[in-house]
Amino acid sequence: MIPSSKNIRLFTNKYCSSANNVLRIVIYLLIYSGIPYSLSTNHDYGGYPDSCDLNEQPECTQTKSVDDKSKTVSNIMKKTDGHIAWIEPGEIGDENTFNFGDRILRRVTRAKDPPVYVIHDFLKEDEADKLRKHALKLKLEPSTSHAEGITFPYKGFGRKSKTTWIHYTDYDKIVKKLSRRFKRLTELPMKYIQKAELLQVAQYEKHGHYYTHTDSHNTVANRPCCGRVECEENSKFCCQLCRYITVMVYLNDVIEGGETVFPVADASDETLKKYQKEKPFDLSKHCYNSSLIITPSKGMAVMWYNHKLNPTFSGLGDLIERSYHGGCDVKYGEKWIANLWVVVDP
Numbered sequence: 321m322i323p324s325s326k327n328i329r330l331f332t333n334k335y336c337s338s339a340n341n342v343l344r345i346v347i348y349l350l351i352y353s354g355i356p357y358s359l360s361t362n363h364d365y366g367g368y369p370d371s372c373d374l375n376e377q378p379e380c381t382q383t384k385s386v387d388d389k390s391k392t393v394s395n396i397m398k399k400t401d402g403h404i405a406w407i408e409p410g411e412i413g414d415e416n417t418f419n420f421g422d423r424i425l426r427r428v429t430r431a432k433d434p435p436v437y438v439i440h441d442f443l444k445e446d447e448a449d450k451l452r453k454h455a456l457k458l459k460l461e462p463s464t465s466h467a468e469g470i471t472f473p474y475k476g477f478g479r480k481s482k483t484t485w486i487h488y489t490d491y492d493k494i495v496k497k498l499s500r501r502f503k504r505l506t507e508l509p510m511k512y513i514q515k516a517e518l519l520q521v522a523q524y525e526k527h528g529h530y531y532t533h534t535d536s537h538n539t540v541a542n543r544p545c546c547g548r549v550e551c552e553e554n555s556k557f558c559c560q561l562c563r564y565i566t567v568m569v570y571l572n573d574v575i576e577g578g579e580t581v582f583p584v585a586d587a588s589d590e591t592l593k594k595y596q597k598e599k600p601f602d603l604s605k606h607c608y609n610s611s612l613i614i615t616p617s618k619g620m621a622v623m624w625y626n627h628k629l630n631p632t633f634s635g636l637g638d639l640i641e642r643s644y645h646g647g648c649d650v651k652y653g654e655k656w657i658a659n660l661w662v663v664v665d666p
């Protein structure tokens with residue numbers, strides 16, 4: 321019998337729908353067994369629905385992709401029951417992709433200890449320009465080192481730049497949904513971005529630099545985190561630095577110099593000890609001995625962890641000793657950066 325088109329339709333409907341069902345079950349089993357995640361380190365964490373990003377509704381913490389990941393990648397802890405994300409760096413060169421609607425961005429591992437990631441084109445050229453223009457309008461003042469004398473050994477001469485600060489409600493107006501971009505990148509709940517320190521914009525002119533330092537330090541009991549309280553500038557006993565993550569974005573291309581360096585990233589214990597003993601923090605002399613050297617590129621973000629999490633993954637842990645870093649001399653041109661310091665209470 322020659323099958324009529326109606327018969328073919330019935331046949332295909334019947335068998336294709338059961339084939340579809342089988343396929344569905346296989347996909348379901350694969351997803352819930354975690355096999356896709358254990359087979360690949362190149363996860364796409366970019367799939368959160370838009371509606372989930374801004375207001376942190378409880379259901380947003382329960383999206384399937386989050387649950388899948390927390391089942392299979394145990395060290396990526398999510399905000400359910402108070403856990404805070406710590407993104408495992410994997411191997412150098414590993415990358416995760418993010419879908420930002422009109423473009424795909426890649427978060428690439430550049431170091432494992434501390435975990436350092438770079439994200440090219442995190443800001444578009446015109447967005448970086450707008451932030452710089454806004455900072456100029458606000459007027460930049462000669463930089464001081466926060467909590468001088470605690471994290472920074474030079475009392476002033478090791479940092480040559482100017483800075484100003486922008487609240488998230490303002491930078492979100494200048495660069496649409498930038499706070500949401502920070503949230504996606506850090507994989508932290510929005511409240512950590514909104515309660516981060518103000519966004520610092522810094523301008524280095526020729527010969528500008530920032531010698532080796534850590535952005536944070538080990539915390540002490542009974543002192544609030546800076547960014548949570550109003551303090552007199554440099555009054556180191558009023559607050560303490562609790563900067564879990566730094567996200568630094570280059571706002572221009574530097575003609576020559578101005579590299580960001582991590583002198584002892586991934587170094588052996590022996591090298592770290594020697595570094596801490598000899599303190600070759602003067603980057604005008606020691607820039608290029610660093611184990612990780614990042615060349616500024618307009619719009620690129622560099623993200624790193626300054627602290628581990630405490631053993632329950634619910635608060636700030638120890639300072640990561642190898643998070644020493646700094647900015648080398650700008651040899652020609654100038655250098656602009658924006659720093660977001662995400663605060664987590666101990």
Ligand SMILES: O=C(O)CCC(=O)C(=O)O
Binds near residue numbers: 535645
């Ligand atoms: O300028 C750089 O590359 C590093 C800046 C920095 O470490 C800071 O502002 O804390």
Ligand SMILES: [Fe+2]
Binds near residue numbers: 533535645
């Ligand atoms: Fe720094």
